[in-house]
Amino acid sequence: MRSFFRTDAQPSVAASFVLSILLFVLLIAAYLAGSYYRHQENPQDKVMPTVSELLDGMKRAAFEPDRNGDLRLWVDTLASARRFGIAIGIVFLAIPLGVGMGLFPYVEAVFHRFLVFFDKLPALSVLPILFIVFGLDELSKIALIVIGVFPTVALDAHLRAKSIPREQIHKAQTLGASEHEIAYRIVMPQIFPKMLDTIRLNLKAAMLLLIAGESLAATVGLGYRIFVVRRYVAMDIIIPYVLWMTALLFLTDWFIQWVIRRRYVWLDK
């Protein structure tokens, strides 16, 4: 393989495909082997369930009502998605705030230092405070995500708004644009797709905070469920849940990228 570590290597389409799934295949194979040998030793093994046990666990969670009559997977997904959605919705407000900070020095003076400080605050460390102040219900879990992600997004919007060339602003002024017109119709639309990207990259942090909140105080939710069933070493539930969460996040990420590519063809040109 002379050209393996060459920067100008050109693997064929087939080779690229095989190589890109290689690690997935290895991981699954290692799991299957581990699961097989553990079951040889102890047919009751719960740590590495077999494929059929996993499928069974998934089926029970998704399609068979529990003792409350709920289809757990969907109820959990809906509860988590609602918290996640509301929190991300609030995080979107960081964009106009960041643009305001980037363009209006007085707004910057008020908010910038405060947000830089809050950005450094390890969000999880305020979770006890949130639970004490807001109680154990939805509000504290949503607030946790917002506190964790909002400052990052606002500060990024601030930097991006500042990096719009002054010429653009002056040009808009010669065309009769008011200050607000410039901020919210010239600058914000230009940085918006990039902010979608920033939010996309912060989805993982948001998810992390959601699971942390749910694991400590909730009665329903994806994060809640995996921590509850952990007590019974119910790996046949935990593993499908983890894969499900990963898949949801992956699809959301992919969807946002698709929207950016489709909707903002002028970006980075």
Add this chain to the structure above:
Amino acid sequence: MAVNPYLISLQGVEVSYPRNGNGQSGRNVVLNNIRLNIRPGEFVSLVGPTGCGKSTVLRLILGSQFPTRGQVLVDGQAVTGVNRDRGVVFQKYSLFPHLTVLENIAYGPLLERTSMLQRVLYTPAYRRTRRQSLEEAREYLGRIGLNPWDGDKYPYELSGGMQQRVAIAQALMMRPKILLMDEPFGALDHNTRLAMQLLILEQWEDYRMTIIFITHDLEEACYVGTRVIGLSQYWSDDEGKPGMGSVIVTDLLTPGGHPKPTAIRATAEFNALLEQVRHEALDPANRRRLRQFNLIHQDALKPEPLSAGELNEPKEGTDA
């Protein structure tokens, strides 16, 4: 009471900023006591060595920068900021990348015809006006040498020359009395530049606006301008010490009426003008003393009316 014949007046303008660091005191001077008067309808080319402050002069008139000392007057009023009375075309960043060509051109008129509330609420009245403005912009495309179907493209899909055509159209839609151009053709290849020079001269004839045109291409400056002004930091005071900041070292009317036939580029008179400006304004080794400057343009230092025929527009009386 005499009428002030000048559209733009720079009166004793200094731009300087404090020197920082290394314990230095004093100020770095960019522009030193600039006095400049420009009449309505003039096409003024501004040339000078790199770093002489050409763009600073433009920004002073635009209103995006203010003099440390002195005054910048437009229509007899001190400039207080950027507004819709003065259009601008930059070398880059003139167009809004997130708007299509038509939306870019129609941007100004649309702002003028609709209220902010209408735009935010996206009312039917706004949508109607918007459609109408975009249609007008599409009709305008032909005048600047674009095809109707180019209107729906984004700026990045156009060549550099086409982008600058759109930028000029975008500025002209506001019917500005003054059009400021900062190296508008600087990034274009030679043939595109020549076409753009003709385009801007056409627009200048049609709209009769006053143009301040910055360029580093001397031939371009002398061809498009009715008047060429050289700004330079290479001069010395009357004791022979190097001068601080840039002053106007050349101020000439260009020969051959206006707009000039393209053939004028080959004439001896035109080339002599090029040589003169090159020597006076662009040669760092040529540090002339302040009193040696031969500023023959009548508006250069003292306000006097132009003689008939030097500019093809009616003259007001003197304000002496």
